[in-house]
Amino acid sequence: MTYQGVLKKMMTENAEQIQYYLDMNSDFLNVNQLLNKEISISFVKYECLNCHLEKPIYRQGFCKSCFFDTPNAGDWIMKPELSTAHLGIEDRDLAYEKSVQLKPHIVYLANSSNVKVGVTRKQQVPTRWIDQGAHEAIEIVEVPNRYLAGITEVALKEYVGDKTNWRKMLKNDIEDENLIAWREKLKKFIPDEAKEYFIENNSETHLNFPVIKYPVKPKSLNLIKTPNYTGKLVGIKGQYLIFEDETVFNVRANEGLVVAITI
Ligand SMILES: [Zn+2]
Numbered sequence: 001m002t003y004q005g006v007l008k009k010m011m012t013e014n015a016e017q018i019q020y021y022l023d024m025n026s027d028f029l030n031v032n033q034l035l036n037k038e039i040s041i042s043f044v045k046y047e048c049l050n051c052h053l054e055k056p057i058y059r060q061g062f063c064k065s066c067f068f069d070t071p072n073a074g075d076w077i078m079k080p081e082l083s084t085a086h087l088g089i090e091d092r093d094l095a096y097e098k099s100v101q102l103k104p105h106i107v108y109l110a111n112s113s114n115v116k117v118g119v120t121r122k123q124q125v126p127t128r129w130i131d132q133g134a135h136e137a138i139e140i141v142e143v144p145n146r147y148l149a150g151i152t153e154v155a156l157k158e159y160v161g162d163k164t165n166w167r168k169m170l171k172n173d174i175e176d177e178n179l180i181a182w183r184e185k186l187k188k189f190i191p192d193e194a195k196e197y198f199i200e201n202n203s204e205t206h207l208n209f210p211v212i213k214y215p216v217k218p219k220s221l222n223l224i225k226t227p228n229y230t231g232k233l234v235g236i237k238g239q240y241l242i243f244e245d246e247t248v249f250n251v252r253a254n255e256g257l258v259v260a261i262t263i
Helices: 064-069 094-101 127-132 146-156 166-171 179-189
Strands: 002-006 011-013 019-024 027-030 038-046 057-059 105-111 115-121 136-143 228-237 240-243 247-250 257-262
Touching (some): 002 019, 011 127, 057 064, 094 146, 105 127, 105 179, 115 146, 115 179, 136 146, 136 179, 146 179, 228 247
Antiparallel strands (some): 002 257, 019 027, 038 228, 038 257, 105 115, 105 136, 228 240, 240 247
């Protein structure tokens, strides 16, 4: 059976074991059901997620012109502290920016390979943590807009990491950290404007990824250089598919590629 469609990040459901879904045009694959099975992935062509034209993907699933034009690829996406909708100032499309930035946002601590600070829209909890492959996470601040979350993240980055080491995350070379203790330690560094939004009472969320076997030396599959790959799926963590031969495939980093998946 072959399914063809443009790759978008896998959708997830936080069940006792996280469930992953891949939207392949008219079909909806529950990726967990492919565990322990041999699957093939082939590169077919590019398809920009915004203009849908067959143009090379530049970043985030967009072709170069869309990346620099579309309101949902503004700088404030990756750098929330650059958000300006709360001041009524437009970046690319103020109506769109208001609809995203002026929503409750969470500053969190997540442990994927190390403890890191991050920002997400409240409705993206725990999706964001699952996408990062965090095995534990906790909300520390809930603010009414993206800007306040951004400046809080910038302030806390001085004292805690803000990056995931994807190799460590995939090898499951991880430690359990006391995130409540981290939260208490970082509290005093929260900027004055956001202090009133500190979350005093909550607990860690633990996430359970469907992985049968972790790779010792993960090697990343580049579908442009290796347009046909076949392997036995042995795990899913973050947005990565993990194969028995230690090949890993980052679905999110390959958004905008049309692929054929044969099971
Ligand atoms: Zn485009």
